[in-house]
Amino acid sequence: MASNVPKNSLLYKNFHKHPAALVESASGIYLRTSDGRNILDATSGAAVACLGYDNQQVQQAVIDQLRSVPYCHPGFYKTQSAEALADFLVESTSGFMSKAVLCGSGSEAVEIALKLAKTYFSHLTTPEPERSHFIARVGAWHGATLGALTLGDFKVRKEPFVQLIPQNSSRVSACSAYRGMRPGEDEKAYVGRLAQELDDEFQRVGSKNVCAFVAETVGGSASGCAMPVKGYFPAMKAVCEKYGALLILDEVMCGMGRTGSLHAWQQEDVVPDILVVGKGLGAGYAPVSAVLVHSALVDSLQASGKSFAHGQTYMAHPQAAAAGLAVQRIIKDENLVERVRIMGRYLERKLKDRLLPHQHVGDIRGRGLFWAVEFVMDKASKTPFPPGWELHAKMHSRGMEKGYEIALFNANGSCDGYSGDHFLICPPFVVTEEDIDEIIDRTARVVEDTFDELLKSAA
Ligand code: PMP
Incomplete structure (x- = not known):
């Protein structure tokens, strides 16, 4: 190799140098x-x-997996680690969810959630192909890939790509006691107002066109821990049910124990139709995320006899699954939630x-x-x-x-x-x-x- 190859080849955001610390x-x-x-x-x-950063049990689990089966084609084979992690995730939902897709990042998982929602409506006995609109929220962040960007509201990251981003989404207000509640308004009235806004949005875009309402259960990177007030999610779910649309909860950031229950929705008196988790799932020991699907959707999809038109090389990756499984076992055994x-x-x-x-x-x-x-x-x-x-x-x-x-x-x-x-x-x-x-x-x-x-x- 030529000796004058420039150093600092790693690109993150900045084209002329990588400003991060080594x-x-x-x-x-x-x-x-x-x-x-x-x-x-x-x-x-x-x-x-x-x-x-130095949990030896997780490190060992990843090494063991690396030595036994480092990789296998996710469409042809499965590993015990991947199967056990999917089982763990499904069991953690008290029987509400019955399948889990394993992938690498939060953004990928969000893409998969959108495609699964669309697939559910396409595979119904009486298909509803017109349902392809997603209602998200102001101040949302759901990831950096194009489908996820359509839901997001992080303008600096979205605007440069606006021509590439699917336009099948719109936004309603997020739930924020600090920024959203009016003086003198109580939580009940606030929730009623937000539910009405969502209902109005369904009407505006045509209620039969809406595939799902998508929200972070507790807002993360862009909105700064915007918390749902009491009764918010049940009210939003009721609007979705009224119009036959799905509720997708994105818990990539707030899930897997971070807010004091394994899943943040477990404190909200609501059950999502599709749940997205990531980040803490593998605690950074390997990139792993997951999409969990409600048993009612799974039953309907299975009854259709059709398949999910999606596949990626590194889905259910053995080491990622081994890391996720080891992390989650430690969280459970050591009562870390x-x-x-x-x-x-x-x-x-x-x-x-x-x-x-x-x-x-x-x-x-x-x-x-x-x-x-x-x-x-x-x-x-x-x-x-x-x-x-x-x-x-x-x-x-x-x-x-x-x-x-x-x-x-x-x-x-x-x-x-x-x-x-x-x-x-x-x-x-x-x-x-x-x-x-x-x-x-x-x-x-x-x-x-x-x-x-x-x-x-x-x-
Ligand atoms: N959804 C939420 C709620 C997130 O906070 C993030 C990342 N901050 C993502 C999706 C995207 O995850 P990733 O960066 O792993 O693709």
Whole structure:
């Protein structure tokens, strides 16, 4: 090879250089970079690494799988790991779901969910081929592939590709007590208003054209832990049922224990027709995601005698399945979902005590170990900071600097004023109270020092 081959060939976002830090080792909840930083990962990567970075049982399970069957064609064969992970997932839904598709990323799983919903209507005894419209929500993020982008509302990532993105979707308001509820409105009235908005949208696009309503059970990257208020999902499901459409819940970020129950919908008095999970499923030890299908849909699809026109080389990948299975067994055996609830209450109290009094912290919301801190210029009016200030990015960069060394998942108001700048705190399930104290301390210094500098330069 020629010796003048340029270095820095890895492309993520930036064409002229890769600005990210080189990670040399990772253990517990810390990542060590080549320049000597020891970064406390308060965000589990992107709500992924729920067991931390050096779980030897998971590592061993992946090695064992690699040595026995590293790969086999997913259409011709299956492995015990893949079968056992699918069984585990189905059983975890108390009998509501009866099949699981295993794939690699959240975006792929969302694509599969859309195609399965469409397939369900195409294979009915009396097919409903006109059902191809999806209603999603403002401030949503469902992934980076073209089908997933049609549902999403993350303008920076969507607009450059608008001509490529299928146009068969529309959006209704998300559920956000902080941003959406009107003064004087109670939760019941708010839910009624949102259900009416969804009903109106079905009418507008033609109720027989709608395939599914798609929502993150607890909003993630773009909306910052936007929580459903009581009764929200049952009311939305009732509208879907009224018009014969499906409810798809995307729990790629909020699922697999993150919010204090294995599935976030289990706290909502609702059952989705199709469920999408990812991230924490394999805890980052391998890329693995899944789509779970309600038994009523499976029965109907089976009765049709037809198949699902979908296939990918790396579906049900053995090592990914082995990682997912090992992670989920540990979460179950060590009762880590209960730990998420206990540590979540500690994190909530500490976060609110330390950060809520800050003049620019507008809202702190979340559940389990899934929390967002939203910043506003003015608490009373909830006015966000101008997007040009890039507050969320500044906080993230400062957090990564020597002396702070904390990873905060930065997100922003790229949803055009839907929410202000915010970051997520979603540490691994194995955090201790001491880890949380350290997270709060470093986070508070990032927030205070960022504002001190910003307000000084604005003065
Ligand atoms: N859905 C949701 C709710 C997500 O948060 C994400 C990723 N942040 C995705 C889908 C896409 O997952 P991936 O990045 O693994 O493709």
